[in-house]
Amino acid sequence: MPSFRNITTFARFTKCAVNGSIMRPSMITPMRYATAHSSEVVQPSGTFLNKDVVTERVLNVVRRYEKVDQSKLTAESNFYNDLGLDSLDTAEVVMEVENEFQLEIPDEEAFKLTSVNDCIQYVTSNPLAK
Amino acid sequence: MLTNSKALARTIPAIRATIQPQVRFQSTSETVLGLGQRLKSIFSSEDGPKKMPELVQYRIFKYDPQVDNEPYIQSWYLEYSKNSPMLLDDLFRIKNTKDEGLAFRRSCREGICGSCAMNVNGKNALACTYKVGDHISDVKPYISVYPLPHMPIVKDLAVDMKHFYMQYKSIDPYLKEVNVLDSFIKDRINPKPGFKHDRRLSKFHFTLKPHKKENLQSKKNRALIDGLYECILCACCSTSCPSYWWNRDKYLGPAVLLQAYRWVVDSRDRALKERLDYLNDVYRLYRCHTILNCIKCCPKSLSPAEAISNIKSMISLT
Amino acid sequence: MKPRRLSGLQMQVLSVYRIMLRAAKEKQDASISRMVRSEFRKNSSIPVTQHHRIEWMLNQSRGKLELMQSPNCTNVTFFGPDN
Numbered sequence: 001m002p003s004f005r006n007i008t009t010f011a012r013f014t015k016c017a018v019n020g021s022i023m024r025p026s027m028i029t030p031m032r033y034a035t036a037h038s039s040e041v042v043q044p045s046g047t048f049l050n051k052d053v054v055t056e057r058v059l060n061v062v063r064r065y066e067k068v069d070q071s072k073l074t075a076e077s078n079f080y081n082d083l084g085l086d087s088l089d090t091a092e093v094v095m096e097v098e099n100e101f102q103l104e105i106p107d108e109e110a111f112k113l114t115s116v117n118d119c120i121q122y123v124t125s126n127p128l129a130k
Numbered sequence: 131m132l133t134n135s136k137a138l139a140r141t142i143p144a145i146r147a148t149i150q151p152q153v154r155f156q157s158t159s160e161t162v163l164g165l166g167q168r169l170k171s172i173f174s175s176e177d178g179p180k181k182m183p184e185l186v187q188y189r190i191f192k193y194d195p196q197v198d199n200e201p202y203i204q205s206w207y208l209e210y211s212k213n214s215p216m217l218l219d220d221l222f223r224i225k226n227t228k229d230e231g232l233a234f235r236r237s238c239r240e241g242i243c244g245s246c247a248m249n250v251n252g253k254n255a256l257a258c259t260y261k262v263g264d265h266i267s268d269v270k271p272y273i274s275v276y277p278l279p280h281m282p283i284v285k286d287l288a289v290d291m292k293h294f295y296m297q298y299k300s301i302d303p304y305l306k307e308v309n310v311l312d313s314f315i316k317d318r319i320n321p322k323p324g325f326k327h328d329r330r331l332s333k334f335h336f337t338l339k340p341h342k343k344e345n346l347q348s349k350k351n352r353a354l355i356d357g358l359y360e361c362i363l364c365a366c367c368s369t370s371c372p373s374y375w376w377n378r379d380k381y382l383g384p385a386v387l388l389q390a391y392r393w394v395v396d397s398r399d400r401a402l403k404e405r406l407d408y409l410n411d412v413y414r415l416y417r418c419h420t421i422l423n424c425i426k427c428c429p430k431s432l433s434p435a436e437a438i439s440n441i442k443s444m445i446s447l448t
Numbered sequence: 449m450k451p452r453r454l455s456g457l458q459m460q461v462l463s464v465y466r467i468m469l470r471a472a473k474e475k476q477d478a479s480i481s482r483m484v485r486s487e488f489r490k491n492s493s494i495p496v497t498q499h500h501r502i503e504w505m506l507n508q509s510r511g512k513l514e515l516m517q518s519p520n521c522t523n524v525t526f527f528g529p530d531n
Contacts, residue, residue, distance in 0.1 A: 087454060088488055091462050095469060107463045111454055195504035282507040290507060 047127065049101075054123050061096045062116060065089070078115040090114065101129040183271035186210050186262065188224060190232065191276045194285050201283075203274075204229070210266070217260040217273065218246055234287035241429060244364030248287050249276040254366035254427040278369040280378065294365050297382050301390040301408070305345065306401035351397035358392035358437065360430050361385065367424035367434050373417045380413035384424035384434030387415065391437035394444065403448075410445050418442075457502055461488075464509050471516045480516070480524060487526045 079085045094110050097119050123129045185207045193201035225232045237243040241259040281289035368374050368383035409415045424434040472481040
């Protein structure tokens with residue numbers, strides 16, 4: 001096996017040397033470099049919103065949703081356990097929060113927001129929130 | 131880039147000459163079948179003709195997502211009949227006499243439309259060219275029929291081919307001329323400094339003129355697309371490829387790559403560089419790991435693996 | 449309090465749901481959005497063990513989503529076992 005491997009690598013190098021301009025898949029820049037770079041560029045010098053204001057606005061959004069029990073709603077309440085919402089309702093509430101702050105939360109982040117507090121945390125730490 | 135494409139167009143015959151003899155995959159199914167035939171002839175001379183069962187069991191995959199909670203296998207027994215040799219005939223017998231709700235696609239019943247591709251006894255095949263008599267015996271009197279593996283099911287044996295067709299669309303399966311016109315006109319309008327009028331080159335330009343009548347092709351060039359144009363896009367090869375199962379969203383799959391190669395080697399097509407640039411991608415082309423399931427199951431005995439290998443060599447040589 | 453862990457299938461469904469609601473909002477016709485919500489709500493009663501059926505519906509809804517995202521589309525109808 002080792003000898004076989006040596007032969008193949010040797011063959012590859014000679015091939016490379018003969019035709020200098022071989023474009024092999026390994027030479028193509030991986031995607032993640034490109035995305036990391038672009039996110040740095042996009043990063044604005046935005047300001048973070050005040051936590052009290054955000055709390056009030058998030059609570060307002062959640063209160064507007066018809067299935068929420070008003071009496072149980074606090075800044076600490078969990079969508080599933082305290083407010084009795086299911087995952088579809090939660091997705092809708094999170095989308096309402098997105099609309100309120102003019103954000104577009106990526107799916108992976110959105111699925112992690114399971115309580116009012118999570119939403120507040122996310123919005124206050126996001127400089128793009130308005 | 132334009133001059134590049136011209137230089138490339140000029141070197142295609144040379145490239146082809148280097149590629150063609152290098153890679154030749156033997157179709158394993160043919161060799162195995164040949165061996166089987168020989169063995170059969172040896173044994174039949176001793177034991178008489180192969181003994182056929184009276185009843186054949188058909189185990190057919192059934193799943194109607196609107197009604198059934200789970201997919202299930204339904205089995206039917208049919209008398210073995212020499213008069214309906216192909217699997218498709220038996221599927222029709224089942225549909226007409228036993229189970230009217232059975233869904234499968236079919237059109238031409240002679241292996242040219244590629245609609246009735248399904249997984250029969252664990253191998254992808256066209257039902258209309260699948261001879262039942264060759265695959266059953268009195269010790270193994272059953273045929274199991276499943277839809278194409280790893281495709282979203284619509285109902286029973288009909289699968290959703292949308293993604294496959296979109297991939298086929300992505301390789302632009304038609305003759306392209308745009309690049310030629312561009313380069314032709316551009317070179318005429320601003321010739322490069324130090325450009326010497328070469329008679330051979332002007333002849334070359336002449337051949338690249340936009341075609342007013344027919345787009346002709348020599349017999350030699352026509353022979354290059356033999357074994358490629360026969361593909362009927364039944365998706366047997368793509369759905370038998372493990373690499374395609376795993377990276378369906380990014381890897382084009384053997385059938386589409388075979389077609390891509392068909393347009394790459396066509397001498398009438400002028401967008402060679404564009405096509406190779408599109409294919410030169412870690413996922414689109416280089417997910418082929420020469421598993422060769424595509425060759426083994428192709429109902430038209432083509433070899434997509436050879437085409438893929440040739441595309442790879444072409445990309446490395448240009 | 450332990451956060452709830454979603455299955456991969458649930459994530460796919462929710463992801464399609466979110467994109468669909470966004471697409472419906474751009475149509476400026478509240479009935480589409482209402483229909484999407486009621487359709488997902490109705491099918492949310494399918495037991496999680498019937499993942500074949502859920503995957504099939506997911507596939508169907510992706511087709512519908514593509515249809516919905518085209519600018520010429522004005523309305524979408526869902527076909528299911530109950531309608």
